[in-house]
């Protein structure tokens with residue numbers, strides 16, 4: 034029997050979630066072929082684009098490779114731009130190939146809506162793709178550079194005026210980033226902050242219509258506190274290279290206008306020749322609006338009204354639930370994806386389809402890196418608490434996309450790896466020093482363990498006739514007495530604190546119990562060899578920088594064991610601290626890890642376990658077509 038070919042077109046929030054859900058639903062069925070198509074080899078985190086455009090995060094922060102997401106899954110990914118869909122033949126057509134499908138999930142997303150405003154398409158910036166974010170980021174920096182060389186005051190003013198059109202979540206989030214970036218850029222390019230203007234221009238009488246009025250007011254205050262200006266009831270009527278004009282005729286000179294005013298379906302969807310199917314169920318006027326907005330209408334099962342083997346999800350979907358159109362937000366994408374995947378599985382199995390039901394939780398809008406206003410499940414938060422919630426929501430999403438791997442990347446990009454102070458905890462975690470400064474410490478730690486090991490050999494630990502560890506097995510009370518062995522000096526009044534005395538005067542009860550319970554059968558001579566060998570191996574590994582992370586962990590543990598045994602003195606506590614310090618890759622500089630780790634990483638990434646658990650390091654082995 035031929036395989037059922039399910040194609041998902043678009044690897045955005047909706048497409049990725051649909052493909053992953055289909056993968057789960059068809060886990061044990063070998064007669065289904067799952068393929069996801071996208072023009073980019075990565076999934077773009079659209080909700081974070083402003084952070085790249087506004088210079089907070091590196092571009093990597095908003096893309097996750099499809100190789101990563103679908104590694105270890107049955108889903109094939111194809112990087113190609115689809116130019117046409119032939120519904121009767123059931124084909125996706127690109128410049129280089131034709132792909133067949135039996136079921137199609139349309140998840141091609143949306144584009145900015147210009148409402149026919151003169152000059153916007155030609156002269157405004159948009160923020161609706163990875164490329165848009167990069168273009169904007171480069172442009173803003175270039176404006177500061179240009180202004181730093183400009184001697185004409187009026188021209189400099191125009192270069193340093195940045196306008197954001199629209200006060201929805203994209204517009205306000207973009208404002209927050211620009212306002213936070215401004216002091217950094219002024220410092221870097223020697224520009225007077227007084228000359229930089231960041232303005233939001235909104236046609237309506239308020240900002241952030243998705244939020245409750247008190248939350249809107251908080252967001253507005255935060256924008257103003259950061260030095261931004263919000264102009265309400267100002268609909269832009271024309272944009273030119275010199276600036277923009279609003280409905281009352283006011284002209285503002287500026288070279289940067291970022292358009293975030295509205296959303297329409299992806300123009301690709303608008304260009305398709307759709308079969309008539311059941312579209313007659315919709316009124317003529319509504320069909321005209323749908324075509325005008327380049328969106329695709331569905332029934333309650335999210336099947337396209339034009340072809341019931343096509344399911345439509347995410348921003349492109351035109352569906353009324355209780356008379357209200359689905360909003361173009363991430364929650365719609367994820368929930369429509371879930372229903373569509375379920376319904377395809379049901380259709381393949383000949384079972385009844387389920388009706389789409391939305392379940393929205395609310396919105397979180399950031400104004401810079403430390404302030405978020407949130408209206409979530411009746412909870413109204415603002416400030417840093419809101420930002421913590423936003424990070425948690427993002428981490429929850431990323432856990433579903435590529436598990437621990439993408440969560441770790443997110444934390445690096447947003448908190449631990451930032452070069453600036455634009456994170457929830459400022460720049461505390463991002464101050465870095467070069468690894469080579471840790472090399473002497475790593476080698477000294479290694480040499481200390483070797484010294485300890487050699488010392489023990491000289492004391493006769495490798496002599497089978499000498500029992501050097503017998504004291505550990507003495508009854509607990511006697512074990513305590515062994516502290517005499519460690520030359521504990523009695524601290525007399527006025528004598529000061531003796532750093533040579535052990536941290537614990539007596540071996541810890543737990544230590545004695547573990548030794549008595551688990552190690553009493555081990556011949557003492559073997560134990561002596563084990564301890565001497567472990568210290569020597571640890572020392573050599575640290576000295577040569579081989580498996581440094583593991584060696585540092587072992588060094589830490591061994592030091593803890595020695596503390597518990599009452600053997601480690603106060604002045605030897607540095608062993609613990611040094612183990613923590615060298616753990617973070619100190620072997621990659623002037624150490625064998627420099628060569629060994631990349632090789633090991635490649636071998637590990639090839640394993641099934643790494644792929645299945647998303648515990649691969651960096652990028653997995655490519656598998657897409």
Ligand SMILES: Cc1cc2nc3c(=O)[nH]c(=O)nc-3n(C[C@H](O)[C@H](O)[C@H](O)COP(=O)(O)OP(=O)(O)OC[C@H]3O[C@@H](n4cnc5c(N)ncnc54)[C@H](O)[C@@H]3O)c2cc1C
Pocket residue numbers: 042043044045046047048070071072073076077079080081082083113114115116140141142143160161162202203206299301346347348349361362363364366397398
């Ligand atoms: C700056 C910004 C901030 C936002 N903030 C929020 C927020 O805080 N909360 C919220 O809920 N929503 C937010 N949104 C909206 C949210 O991003 C969208 O609702 C969501 O991205 C829609 O997901 P999607 O999968 O339908 O489309 P997309 O994520 O746009 O994915 C569409 C995919 O289809 C691919 N594609 C399109 N055409 C083709 C083709 N012809 N061939 C091959 N591939 C194609 C694209 O490359 C893309 O990967 C924000 C949007 C932006 C831009």
